[in-house]
Amino acid sequence: MTLSPHFVVVAGALQLLVASANIFAFGKFRYPDHLRTLPVVVRQVFLVQNIYIMLVQAYFALRCFFFASELTAGPPLGRAISGFLAVFWGSRVLLQLFYYDRDLRRANRLFDVLFLAADGYLAAVFILAVVLPAVKEG
DSSP, rough: OOOOOOHOOOHHHHHHHHHHHHHHHHHHHOOOOOOOEETTHHHHHHHHHHHHHHHHHHHHHHHHHHSSHHHOOOOOHHHHHHHHHHHHHHHHHHHHHHHHOOHHHTHHHHHHHHHHHHHHHHHHHHHHHHHHHHHOOO
16 A cells, blocks of 8 residues: 555645745744844854755655655655655654744744644655555565
């Protein structure tokens, strides 16, 4: 039994949305204003890491669009990538629930719920992509 590749294609679209949300976060959370008070190296590292995270998310979105069957069919590399993405997005859910400031989450409740739903969907899809082929094998 395997997960339908259509779920992975939807996951790719969600990953692009999450990646693009980082662009809007710059204005919403006034990153430039806050970054001005930091040492240059911290400011540069912050910006570079944000760009690289968005690039990685876009890369995995493209993998979902063009290799959805491989991510769900159970070949070792596909399952390894799906397993990584399950941990990546699952940990993102945990960070949002237990690390991010509660007052900030309440003040931005719509985005909080949307990100939890998107990240939860992504974690579930990739967990199923790993687990379902293993059930067939076992």
